[in-house]
Every structure is written in C-alpha cells, then in structure tokens.
Amino acid sequence: MTLSAPVGLAYNVELSYDVRTSGADFIFNVQAASTAQQRIVLESLGVTQVVPLQDHVDPVTGSRLLRLRANAGPLTLRYAATVDIRHYRALPERIAESQVSDLPGDVLPYLYPSRYCESDKLNSFAMEQFGRMWQGYARVQAICDWVNQHVSFVSGASSGTTSALETLVQRRGVCRDFAHLMIALCRALNIPARFTTGFDYGADPVLGPPDFHAYVEAYVGGRWFMFDPSGTAIPMGFVRLSTGRDAADSAFASMFGDVWATGQMLEIHAVPASDGVLRVPERTSDALSTDAG
DSSP states (O other): EEEEOEEEEEEEEEEEEEEEEEEEEEOOOOOOOOOOSSEEEEEEESSSSOOOOEEEEEETTTTTEEEEEEEEEEEEEEEEEEEEEEOEEOOOGOOOOOOGSSOGGGGGGGSSSBBBBGGGOOOOOHHHHHHHSOOOHHHHHHHHHHHHHEEEOOSSSSTOOOOOHHHHHOOEEHHHHHHHHHHHHHHTTTTEEEEEEEEEOOOOGGOOOOOOEEEEEETTEEEEEEOOTTTSGGGOOOOOOEESSGGGGOSSEEEEEEHHHHHHHEEEEEEEOTSSHHHHHHOOOSSEOOOOO
C-alpha cells in the first residue's frame, strides 16, 4: 500500500431558500471534512442573513455540521473550499476482509441494518449471489459491479424514502439508491459499509449539472475503501463531506419549518495541489482510500 501525491480540488456551493414562516432552523453539511488525508487549504463561508452560526465537528468522521436559525424571507448560503487529498492506493488482490472479532469499536455500527439499508432482509439474496466468493476486496467489488449492472440510473425514479429493498425490486434509482443497496448487501455478508457524500466529479454532463453525490466506503483490510456503485463519477475526485449509516445521517441540508428551496449551484474542478503540481483525477483499478486506517 502506498500514499500517493496530493490531488488538489476546488469547489463552490450556493444554496438558496425562501423561509415562509416567522423563522426556520437549518443544518447544513456542505463543508469539506478535515481528516488526516484531506487537508483544507482555503475555505470561505457566508450567508445572506445576519444570524448566529453554530459549528459542530464529528470527532470520529470529521463531518462538519453548520446550524443556524433563519428569519422569514430569502436565505442563501455560499461556501467555497480548496482541498488537498492524499489517497492510499493498494492492489485489490492483497486486501482480505476483516473478521468481526478484529473490527475497531467505531466500525461496529456499520454492520447493522439501518433505516434505508435493510440488510437483515437481504441475507439470503446476498449469500446466494456472493456467499461463495473469496472474502476480500474482490467480493466487495463484485457487489459494487452487480449493483451497477442491475440498477438503472433514472433521475426522479425514487424518493427520499426509497430503501435498499425497494431499489432491489424496482431496479432503478439515483446515486443514493445505488449506495443504499450496495451497503445493505455488504452488511448482509458481515462487511461493514457506510454512506459517504461528496460531489459527482467527472460525471457525464448528460446527467445534468454538477450535483452532490453518494458513494460507499467498505471496511476491508483494516481500512475504509471507496466504491461508486452508480459508476457515474470518478472516485479519485471525491471530496469527503460526511459519512453515516445511510442518507438519514448525511443530508447536505435539513430544514425545520416552512421552507422552499429556490436554487442550487455547484461546481468542482481540479487545481494544482499545495506542491504546485496539477494532478487530474482519473479512474484506476487500484483500491483507493482516504481513511487514515
């Protein structure tokens, strides 16, 4: 396993809302996570209302939550960041699955069923499809490939409450649905898996403008490795925002009150890293991780 040279990525987010009542609470999760392998070089944050801003950083995942209470009227949040990401790269054939008895305590919650990942209902299916395979990275990749090949990417085909089991039946969805199904199948085989958010760097423009993206991290070989079951983006270009058991833990914006979303703008592109070298993210057959292990 080797630690690669840094990849520089810059992104901008603008989210606009109309608060219809006397006030509403917001929790945003759009700030780049600060981790051992993802260093924030520059960032700026602003909102169009003069209101107190409260920050919270998850001590385990590095996810950063921003909370505010907005007044009635328009509200726009603008955030920009430049990050350096150093990827661990490894040969997939050398990565074996971890025994449950060897898992760190903070990994254990990602073995269990969750709201959108009903792994307990998919045990038989997962064993039939993948139970006879070698228990290593290749089996996780096989799950990722199966989801990619058997689920169609269709915008608007699912809702915010669609679960992994429903996606398995319907065979269509968007990135979060692909991620939920892969996570549920991994957990059904005792492979810890978690929901991770970033941006769809490298996605085909035919899918629409740049957007938030959901992908999967599976814990194998003592580290969280990245997988993109939707296949729509380039994992080397994923800026980590948040991680959780499923989408319920990782929404980029949660509103509490009578609020209408009125606009969204995202952009992300490669920039020279802090060493001055431009390294454009590319697809690779190597196993990739931005977890410190």
